[in-house]
Amino acid sequence: MTDRGTGGLSVVVAGGGSAGHVEPALATADAVRRLRPDARVTALGTERGLDTRLIPARGYPLELIPPVPLPRKPNADLARLPYRVVRSVRHTRRVLRDVGADVVVGFGGYVALPAYLAAASLRLPIVVHEANARAGVANKVGARLAREVLAAVPGSGLAGARVIGIPLREAITDLDRAGLRAQAREHFGLDPQAPVLLVFGGSQGARSLNEAVSAAVPALAEAGVSVLHAHGPTHAPTVEALPRSHPPYVPVPYLERMDLAYAAADVALCRAGAMTVAEVSTVGLPAIYVPLPHGNGEQELNARPVVDAGGGMLVRDADLTGERVVELVTGLVGDPDRLAAAAAAARRSGHAGADETLARTVLEVAAHRGGRTAGATGRNAG
Template sequence: MTEARPGDADASRAQSQVGDTVEGSRAEGSPERAKPAPTVVVAGGGTAGHIEPAMALADAVMRLRPDARVVALGTARGLETRLVPERGYELELIPPVPMPRKPTLDLLKLPVKVADSVRRTRQVLDRVNADVVVGFGGYVSLPAYLAARGRVPIVVHEANQHAGLANKVGARFAARVVAAVPGTSLPGAEVVGIPLRRSITALDRKSLRAEARRHFGLDPDAPALLVFGGSQGARSINNAVSQAAKHFADAGVSVLHAHGPKNTLAVQEFPGRPPYVPVPYLERMDLAYAAADLVLCRSGAMTVAEVSAVGLPAVFVPLPHGNGEQALNARPAVDAGAALLVPDQELTSDKVAELVVPLVTDPERLARMSAAAVGLGHKEADEVLAAMVLEQAEGRRR
């Protein structure tokens, strides 16, 4: 999932235009002082659902301001320790502040933990000379918001309709509050969508299909199902789909199944039939989407946005915990006819056999679902948000 860093054609043209402007001003005897390079701090650690939009924003910032510096905040136990360096950005680690879900002794220790994390985060902001802090929710964002309050402009991005505690706190003193979908609980939020990688928003699934299937060892011609349960996997999805392996084999369907790095998956093999390919984690989501005709997955906000952006028909299985936000995330795609929704408790191998197998082998229905995805989401959300962020950063430097 490595993205290209600054230096694409748009950035080169922008730099050329800036250079022409400066040279022209000098020729007229009125030299302009170059704007100081901004430092943008992004806080979105923990899961891929928080990290990926932060990295997509970082890429967009670098396209608009190739001289900018982007620093990510994270914790030692999150996926950011791998994903952020892979994307070429600086990572500063701070103590996590997980919020207890139930009244326990940990709740009594929370003020001390928060104070320590805020102090450490403030040291980072001072050391990197932060001009703006952008938070995407989660336990990394809360200390970032509190450390930046009154010192550095804050921009809050909320991916779900029901905001979490961190973003509710940050929105109280943020310069800008933006949301992925309408109807968020944060007052005054502007709807911009979710920042997505350009490798996703510009993906041509059809032209990459053959390469993608070779990459994963899938049958070049058979219908293909992509399965994943978020960055950590999902046991209910793993069990239901893997236990339907014979149904897929009998129907001539290939399966690419990301079961999660901490899980194992034993799948019966059927020689002479399209392969069932289990992998711990998908490094190349663009190729995974290109290889598939249908996806069965959770419906986190980031996942729904990516699946809709690439026009991939989906069977969403919302996470059964939390405040129901995953079902809400899936609703626009379901209502548009681009996806189906199956409650987690109803997902069994029999349900997979009776619903998913007939769907993945019906090209006409899949084509209608793919067409229905057109227009869902906001493909330019990354640069729209980046422009807002840079405006705040440059305003602080004036």
């Protein structure tokens, strides 16, 4: 258990379970510490997903709590849900007391629901941020208990939510794509002059993107377009060797330096998860968004504001072919004025200051706790 320490504001961020929840939580934590260097920030997470790798690597103490996945359909897991909620809330209450929490900031996901319920039972103020176009169950519950509710885009389903965008790390919000371009292309072994298509489908890659790009590479190379392709850890695409006179095709399992990947690229081909859309638009990178073909249509909603503003295009997963990729990419990179206009529109659609906006909200909420600054100890939290 984390040592409570002495003095200083204690902020708890609850955003574990996936990168889409962890990254906004950590970006907010970074902004809190920039604004209040004396603040102590603790992250709640689970043993699932990326929590145990991403959170400690960013320098924040991680408290593991039992996850509370919410079943989408009636099944045996639904019958066990009340027990899981009670167990996780009890554990989370102990963590909040132990770290002397003054405010809890939730981002949805497996750890957010117990964090909200535990904070409410201790009468701690809650701030909720919804990154997706449609709020999940955890944030719908949290919004009813929160002092402040914020969202990435309008229409999230959370009444009265203030739209601020998604908190992003400074490596993205402060990225100088033009200034880093030469270094980034050298880093990946790309042609320094040829236009670059960046392809990625998340940490596991995306089969339909991989197949379409593999089919498109020869024609893209013939048209003078280089490709940086993050294909995922398995099923590396098979692409025939290109003539030396053509710009290179560079396949990689995973991109550790997304900042350099964005700097190297002229256009992206990607899914439309909330974090992906937020990062790609904030850095001013035109994109061809291919929303996941299942779910509730959330990914298309994530990308729609950027596309409507002229910063990207939408292609249905079923319509993605090698020929379509070649057509869209060459049409964009072959028209410098159109490419520049799309880049500017994408950047205008981003919210580069969301991290500090949310951090200031958190600090303001914590400052209005009736003058209390000691945190939620067992002595006064019940």
